[in-house]
Amino acid sequence: MRTSDATLNFPNPSRTYDASRHCVCFWGYDNSSREITFLVEDAMLAKLNSDMDSGEPALLAAFDRNRDQILALARDLYKSGPQVRYTIS
Template sequence: MGKSSVVINFPNPSRIYDASRHCVCFWGYDNSREIAFLVDDAMLTKLNPDMGSDEHALLAAFDRNRDRILELARSLYSGGPQNRYTIA
């Protein structure tokens, strides 16, 4: 399957902060397959350098940059057996 034919959708706006991994997690779907995406704290801080680094600030940074982050996720996703991607 070529990368150009792979489609991932993000119908669920849910996201959570995972303090143990220092990232915000969200999910995309390739047909009925759920794919996890993790955006690390450093990436969110780069996108919003003037924000704090607590859970609330990182979730707000994710929300402000959701469209950009989803585009990054689409460009990373290649189909196949991998079910977790990290955006760093």
């Protein structure tokens, strides 16, 4: 069963780049205050920004420019249950 938008929140705007996984990581919280980790792969950021550079600053900037769209994708992907990590690719 999918949760509604109201059950997953993103109060912390922080995000980090994980070079070993080639993704930008960010966190949301569900109704139970569980921290849910989301990983946005470099390839997904490239789809959203076809003209971007491949360096860390450019990837973080691409995430920031598309934050609302990425958060909507995270809400669509999220399912309540034991899983606490999701990859957006």
